[in-house]
Amino acid sequence: MVGYPYLIWMVVFIVVPLIMIFYYAFTVKDANGTRFALDHLMKSFDSKYMVALGKSFLYAFIATVICLILAYPLALILVKRSNGGSAMLFIFILPMWMNFLLRTYAWLSLLETNNGLLNTVLRALHLPVLDIIGTPKAIVLGMVYNFLPFMVLPIYNALAKIDKSIMEAAYDLGANDFKRLLKVTIPLSMPGVMSGITMVFMPAVTSFVIPNLLGSGKVNLIGNIIEQQFLLTYDWGFGAALSLILMIIILISMAVMQRSDEDMEGGAGLW
Amino acid sequence: MEKNVIIRLENVTKSFEDQVVLKNITLDVEKNEFLTLLGPSGCGKTTTLRLIGGFEKPDEGIILHQGKDISNVPPYKRNVNTVFQKYALFPHLNVYENIAFGLNIKKMNKSLIKEKVEKALRQVNLDGYENRRIEQLSGGQQQRIAIARAIVNEPEILLLDEPLGALDLKLRQEMQYELKTLQKELGITFVYVTHDQEEALTMSDTVVVMNNGVIQQKGTPEDIYNEPVNAFVADFIGESNIIDGIMKQDGVLEIFGRIYECVDKGFAINEKVDVVVRPEDIKLLEPSENKINGQVTSCIFKGVHYETCVMTDGFEWVIHNTKNFKPGEHVSINVDPFDIHIMKKMVKETGT
Ligand SMILES: Nc1ncnc2c1ncn2[C@@H]1O[C@H](COP(=O)(O)OP(=O)(O)O)[C@@H](O)[C@H]1O
Ligand SMILES: [Mg+2]
Numbered sequence: 001m002v003g004y005p006y007l008i009w010m011v012v013f014i015v016v017p018l019i020m021i022f023y024y025a026f027t028v029k030d031a032n033g034t035r036f037a038l039d040h041l042m043k044s045f046d047s048k049y050m051v052a053l054g055k056s057f058l059y060a061f062i063a064t065v066i067c068l069i070l071a072y073p074l075a076l077i078l079v080k081r082s083n084g085g086s087a088m089l090f091i092f093i094l095p096m097w098m099n100f101l102l103r104t105y106a107w108l109s110l111l112e113t114n115n116g117l118l119n120t121v122l123r124a125l126h127l128p129v130l131d132i133i134g135t136p137k138a139i140v141l142g143m144v145y146n147f148l149p150f151m152v153l154p155i156y157n158a159l160a161k162i163d164k165s166i167m168e169a170a171y172d173l174g175a176n177d178f179k180r181l182l183k184v185t186i187p188l189s190m191p192g193v194m195s196g197i198t199m200v201f202m203p204a205v206t207s208f209v210i211p212n213l214l215g216s217g218k219v220n221l222i223g224n225i226i227e228q229q230f231l232l233t234y235d236w237g238f239g240a241a242l243s244l245i246l247m248i249i250i251l252i253s254m255a256v257m258q259r260s261d262e263d264m265e266g267g268a269g270l271w
Numbered sequence: 272m273e274k275n276v277i278i279r280l281e282n283v284t285k286s287f288e289d290q291v292v293l294k295n296i297t298l299d300v301e302k303n304e305f306l307t308l309l310g311p312s313g314c315g316k317t318t319t320l321r322l323i324g325g326f327e328k329p330d331e332g333i334i335l336h337q338g339k340d341i342s343n344v345p346p347y348k349r350n351v352n353t354v355f356q357k358y359a360l361f362p363h364l365n366v367y368e369n370i371a372f373g374l375n376i377k378k379m380n381k382s383l384i385k386e387k388v389e390k391a392l393r394q395v396n397l398d399g400y401e402n403r404r405i406e407q408l409s410g411g412q413q414q415r416i417a418i419a420r421a422i423v424n425e426p427e428i429l430l431l432d433e434p435l436g437a438l439d440l441k442l443r444q445e446m447q448y449e450l451k452t453l454q455k456e457l458g459i460t461f462v463y464v465t466h467d468q469e470e471a472l473t474m475s476d477t478v479v480v481m482n483n484g485v486i487q488q489k490g491t492p493e494d495i496y497n498e499p500v501n502a503f504v505a506d507f508i509g510e511s512n513i514i515d516g517i518m519k520q521d522g523v524l525e526i527f528g529r530i531y532e533c534v535d536k537g538f539a540i541n542e543k544v545d546v547v548v549r550p551e552d553i554k555l556l557e558p559s560e561n562k563i564n565g566q567v568t569s570c571i572f573k574g575v576h577y578e579t580c581v582m583t584d585g586f587e588w589v590i591h592n593t594k595n596f597k598p599g600e601h602v603s604i605n606v607d608p609f610d611i612h613i614m615k616k617m618v619k620e621t622g623t
Binding site: 174184 | 324325326345346347351352353355356357359360361362363372373376377420421424
C-alpha cells in the first residue's frame with residue numbers, strides 16, 4: 001500500500017518512456033499502417049553511426065579518466081582540512097547551480113578562436129592563439145568542466161565516511177602515507193569512485209549540447225545524431241533504435257564495472 | 272635503576288585549542304610491566320596513550336624510548352602497536368588479511384605470515400576464523416581480532432585503550448583474565464587505559480591514577496588501594512568516607528569536635544586534613560557517650576554485604592557490614608586507629 005506513489009512514479013517516468021522507445025524502435029509506418037519491423041535497428045549498425053558511437057564512448061571515457069585524476073586528489077585535500085574543506089567544497093559546487101547551457105556558452109566565449117577572451121589575452125601577450133573550438137579537445141574539456149563536481153562529491157563523501165581510527169590503525173601497523181593510500185584509503189573509497197564514474201560517464205556519453213556548442217557541430221557524437229532524429233528529421237523510430245542500442249551498451253559496461261569492483265573488494269588482489 | 276625504563280614521558284604538556292589536557296606529566300613505563308592508566312573520563316588517559324603511540328606530539332616535554340627522544344617519530348616507525356577503543360578493523364579485509372596487514376607491509380615471506388597469523392588467532396582463541404568477514408563477527412570477537420592484529424607484529428609495547436569497554440560484564444571478566452595471561456605469555460609491556468578501578472586493580476602490575484591531566488599516584492594495586500595519597504585517589508579507588516579533620520599533633524586527630532587517636536604523623540600542628548575511612552573498616556555498635564553517634568538512614572542488601580548509611584552531625588557515612596540494621600536505629604561509629612587514613616588537603620583546582 002505504502003509503495004503506491006512510488007509505483008505510479010516508476011510507471012509514469014520509467015516504464016512508459018521505455019515502452020514508447022521499444023514501440024518506436026521496433027515498428028515502421030507505411031501505406032499499410034504500422035507493423036513490426038527491424039529496419040531501424042538494422043540501419044543503426046551502419047558504420048557511420050557505429051563510428052559516432054565509438055567516438056562518444058572514447059571521449060566520455062577520456063573525460064571520465066581526467067575527472068577521476070583531478071577529483072581524487074582534490075577530494076583527499078578537502079577531507080583532510082580541519083573543517084572538512086566545506087568552504088572550498090562550496091566554491092566547487094557553486095557553478096553547478098548555474099544553468100548547464102550558460103556554463104557551456106561561457107566556455108565558448110572564453111575559447112573562441114577570433115574574439116574569445118583567452119585568445120585576446122594571448123594575442124595581447126604575442127603568444128600563439130589556441131584554436132580548439134570545434135575539436136574533440138574542446139568537447140572533452142567541456143565534459144570535464146561540467147561533470148567534475150559529480151566526480152568530486154561522491155568521492156568526497158566516501159572519504160569523509162572512513163573512520164579516523166581506521167586510518168590511524170594503518171599508521172599503527174607500519175603503513176606510511178603512500179602505502180596507507182594504496183591499501184586502505186583507495187579500497188575504502190571505491191564505492192564513491194564507482195558512483196563518480198557512473199555519474200560522469202553517463203551524461204558524458206549521451207551528451208549533445210557540449211558537442212553542439214564546443215564542437216560547433218563539426219564533431220557528430222551519438223547524442224547529436226539521436227537529437228537530430230527527433231528534432232530535425234522527425235525519424236522517431238530510428239532515434240529510438242539508436243537510444244536503445246546506446247542504453248544496452250551502457251548497461252553492459254556498468255555491469256562489467258560492478259563485477260570488477262566486487263572482485264577487488266574480495267581483497268585477494270590487493271597485495 | 273634507569274635500565275628497565277622502556278618509555279619515559281618527561282615533563283609532557285599537551286593542549287587542544289585552549290584546554291590544557293596534560294599538565295607537566297612525568298611517567299616511567301618499565302619493560303614487561305602491565306601498566307594501567309586509570310582515571311575518570313576526560314582526564315587525559317587516551318591522550319597519554321596517543322602520545323606513546325605517536326598519534327599526538329607533546330607541546331612541551333619529550334618522550335623517550337630507551338633513552339632516545341622519539342617525540343617526532345611517526346607511528347609507523349615505532350615498535351608499538353595499539354588496540355583501539357572502537358577496534359578499528361579494516362572493513363574491506365577479512366580476518367586473515369586484517370591480521371596479516373602489518374606483516375604484509377613489512378614484506379614478510381608469505382608462508383611465515385600464514386604461520387604467524389594462525390598462531391595469533393590461536394592466542395586469542397579464534398582459530399579457524401581466517402576467512403570470516405569483519406561484519407560477521409560479534410563485538411567480543413572483533414576485539415580479539417584487534418588484539419591479534421596488534422600482537423602478531425611482536426611489538427615491544429602494546430597500547431590498549433579501554434579495550435573491554437563495549438563488552439558485557441561476563442565477557443569482560445573473561446577477557447581481563449585472558450589479557451593478563453597473554454601479557455605474561457608474550458613477555459611484552461602493556462600500557463592499558465581504563466576508567467574501571469576494579470579492572471585496573473585486578474590486571475595491573477602498576478596503576479597510574481590520573482585526574483584533570485595530572486598524575487595523582489603511581490604504585491602497585493595494593494599500594495594504591497591501601498595507601499592512597501589523597502582523597503581523590505581514595506574515593507576513586509573504592510568507595511570512601513572523606514571527612515574534614517584537624518591534626519592536633521602527631522597521632523591526635525579532631526573530627527566533629529571529638530579527639531581521636533590515629534597513627535599518622537608529620538603534619539603541622541592544627542593542619543586541616545582529609546580523613547579517609549573505608550566503608551568496610553567501620554564497625555557499628557551501641558551508641559555511647561564519647562563516640563560519634565547517629566541514626567541509620569538506610570540499609571541495602573548488596574549480595575556479599577549490607578550497605579548501611581548512617582547520619583551523624585550532618586555527615587552521611589557509608590558502611591559495609593554483615594548485619595541488617597533497621598532505618599532509625601541508633602548506632603555509634605567505631606574505627607580502629609590503623610584504619611584512619613589522613614591525607615593532606617587537595618590543592619583546589621583553580622582555573623588552570
Ligand atoms: N583531538 C582533540 N581535540 C580537542 N580536544 C580533545 C582532543 N582529544 C581529546 N580532547 C580533550 O582532551 C580531554 C582529555 O581527553 P582524553 O585524553 O580522551 O581523556 P580520557 O581518555 O581520559 O577520557 C577531553 O576533555 C577531550 O575533550
Ligand atoms: Mg579515552
